[in-house]
Amino acid sequence: xxxxxxxxxxxxxxxxxxxxxxxxxxxxxxxxxxxxxxxxxxxxxxxxxxxxxxxxxxxxxxxxxxxxxxxxxxxxxxxxxxxxxxxxxxxxxxxxxxxxxxxxxxxxxxxxxxxxxxxxxxxxxxxxxxxxxxxxxxxxxxxxxxxxxxxxxxxxxxxxxxxxxxxxxxxxxxxxxxxxxxxxxxxxxxxxxxxxxxxxxxxxxxxxxxxxxxxxxxxxxxxxxxxxxxxxxxxxxxxxxxxxxxx
Amino acid sequence: xxxxxxxxxxxxxxxxxxxxxxxxxxxxxxxxxxxxxxxxxxxxxxxxxxxxxxxxxxxxxxxxxxxxxxxxxxxxxxxxxxxxxxxxxxxxxxxxxxxxxxxxxxxxxxxxxxxxxxxxxxxxxxxxxxxxxxxxxxxxxxxxxxxxxxxxxxxxxxxxxxxxxxxxxxxxxxxxxxxxxxxxxxxxxxxxxxxxxxxxxxxxxxxxxxxxxxxxxxxxxxxxxxxxxxxxxxxxxxxxxxxxxxx
DNA sequence: ACGGCCCACGCACAGTGTTCGCAAGCCGTA
DNA sequence: TACGGCTTGCGAACACTGTGCGTGGGCCGT
Numbered sequence: 098x099x100x101x102x103x104x105x106x107x108x109x110x111x112x113x114x115x116x117x118x119x120x121x122x123x124x125x126x127x128x129x130x131x132x133x134x135x136x137x138x139x140x141x142x143x144x145x146x147x148x149x150x151x152x153x154x155x156x157x158x159x160x161x162x163x164x165x166x167x168x169x170x171x172x173x174x175x176x177x178x179x180x181x182x183x184x185x186x187x188x189x190x191x192x193x194x195x196x197x198x199x200x201x202x203x204x205x206x207x208x209x210x211x212x213x214x215x216x217x218x219x220x221x222x223x224x225x226x227x228x229x230x231x232x233x234x235x236x237x238x239x240x241x242x243x244x245x246x247x248x249x250x251x252x253x254x255x256x257x258x259x260x261x262x263x264x265x266x267x268x269x270x271x272x273x274x275x276x277x278x279x280x281x282x283x284x285x286x287x288x289x290x291x292x293x294x295x296x297x298x299x300x301x302x303x304x305x306x307x308x309x310x311x312x313x314x315x316x317x318x319x320x321x322x323x324x325x326x327x328x329x330x331x332x333x334x335x336x337x338x339x340x341x342x343x344x
Numbered sequence: 345x346x347x348x349x350x351x352x353x354x355x356x357x358x359x360x361x362x363x364x365x366x367x368x369x370x371x372x373x374x375x376x377x378x379x380x381x382x383x384x385x386x387x388x389x390x391x392x393x394x395x396x397x398x399x400x401x402x403x404x405x406x407x408x409x410x411x412x413x414x415x416x417x418x419x420x421x422x423x424x425x426x427x428x429x430x431x432x433x434x435x436x437x438x439x440x441x442x443x444x445x446x447x448x449x450x451x452x453x454x455x456x457x458x459x460x461x462x463x464x465x466x467x468x469x470x471x472x473x474x475x476x477x478x479x480x481x482x483x484x485x486x487x488x489x490x491x492x493x494x495x496x497x498x499x500x501x502x503x504x505x506x507x508x509x510x511x512x513x514x515x516x517x518x519x520x521x522x523x524x525x526x527x528x529x530x531x532x533x534x535x536x537x538x539x540x541x542x543x544x545x546x547x548x549x550x551x552x553x554x555x556x557x558x559x560x561x562x563x564x565x566x567x568x569x570x571x572x573x574x575x576x577x578x579x580x581x582x583x584x585x586x587x588x589x590x591x
Numbered sequence: 592a593c594g595g596c597c598c599a600c601g602c603a604c605a606g607t608g609t610t611c612g613c614a615a616g617c618c619g620t621a
Numbered sequence: 622t623a624c625g626g627c628t629t630g631c632g633a634a635c636a637c638t639g640t641g642c643g644t645g646g647g648c649c650g651t
Contacts, residue, residue: 157609157611161628165608215463230550234550251553260506297477297481300480306494330507336579404600404639
């Protein structure tokens with residue numbers, strides 16, 4: 098070690114590390130900080146270096162608590178799933194109200210973190226996460242309360258979750274471009290209007306649908322569309338049950 | 345220009361470009377090459393440099409035909425949508441068979457290109473692409489044939505596509521990790537079995553579901569699950585129609 | 592023969608995920 | 622008390638990424 102590299106070998110110039118007075122870094126706070134960063138700036142802005150600086154840590158300090166960026170994302174995804182209100186068994190308003198409430202909570206959660214839909218297709222074993230397991234089990238229990246068999250409850254859960262994930266994907270895509278534009282939903286739609294009209298010029302049904310949509314509030318329309326589709330799915334799974342139960 | 349930088353100013357050392365004998369680069373072939381690359385190696389492997397070399401071109405040569413990587417991806421997404429068989433009006437087997445066939449084609453297409461679900465949440469205006477517009481208009485027409493009003497047809501289309509996208513997202517996530525593992529579906533599931541059991545240890549309903557699933561072929565089960573959910577959704581939209589039409 | 596245009600490309604820049612080796616604090620043991 | 626091991630943070634480095642800019646070469650109209 099060359100001894101005289103510092104011109105001022107004083108205590109004051111030396112950085113005085115004093116680590117270990119806080120418990121240093123922690124898997125939970127890493128996940129929490131990643132979630133904040135994702136919500137604030139979107140999926141492209143999540144880099145290990147930015148995450149490090151946000152935690153007053155170096156870029157590579159997270160790798161002792163998390164194996165990968167992919168693994169980190171799996172953790173964050175399950176953290177988001179933890180925000181979904183699981184349906185309550187023995188809901189006084191009945192199983193269907195409980196399921197409907199859970200569906201609303203799930204959509205709201207996914208749209209509160211719209212970046213999530215772009216990682217759902219890669220987070221392969223997401224349904225093994227503790228929060229996802231808990232949620233699934235709760236939904237199965239509620240469907241059983243509605244006198245579904247376990248198999249039927251499973252089918253219903255899968256169909257319902259697929260619907261919610263799918264519609265949230267479309268909505269999140271819209272919300273993301275919206276956020277990037279920096280405008281309000283109506284203003285952005287107005288600006289997009291001529292382009293959209295031109296795109297569907299050759300298609301009369303889409304043309305008249307777009308014309309109707311121009312008159313209404315887009316976010317209300319999205320809420321209504323979700324509710325209508327949800328009713329359809331629930332009616333469908335119930336109908337299947339009745340049909341199979343009483344031959 | 346300094347004249348004597350080459351020690352051998354011969355014709356043979358000079359690279360002899362001979363461009364312009366083929367029509368050079370082309371938006372369509374760029375999109376086609378990107379699609380090949382994505383199918384072969386997945387979403388993370390698509391880089392402008394790799395795409396360039398695959399086209400015998402430089403890394404930045406695509407930017408005269410495509411503004412962005414994002415724009416390129418939008419083009420590829422619509423290209424994939426173009427593979428979906430639109431339902432035929434006046435199908436001899438009725439509107440429901442036509443819709444069912446289109447749904448099957450859509451699922452098969454998405455699973456043939458499983459990387460697509462990870463970009464659907466970012467490709468904001470994907471439904472303005474020509475192939476997506478065409479597909480939507482065709483589905484609207486077929487639902488109208490089933491005596492849906494245009495509004496009801498739109499609701500049905502949205503719900504149906506949400507279901508298909510959602511379930512394909514889950515399946516694609518599974519297929520992607522499967523492909524990364526390099527094993528067969530059953531072998532990979534067997535290897536995953538103890539981990540899965542441990543993850544759902546506290547949840548009796550999930551436990552017994554997993555136990556049942558262990559006995560059957562996974563890919564057949566996925567096919568059956570899709571069909572059952574599809575029937576539920578279609579029954580649901582039809583039920584809503586009947587309910588509204590005859591008060 | 593020459594000027595303008597189009598288009599491919601090498602270079603460069605800022606930034607990415609991740610590996611590796613180093614250093615510093617803490618703990619158990621001699 | 623001294624010392625060796627273990628854990629943990631971190632700087633440097635590597636192989637990449639998307640993309641802006643300037644260059645240069647081939648083509649076409651005059």
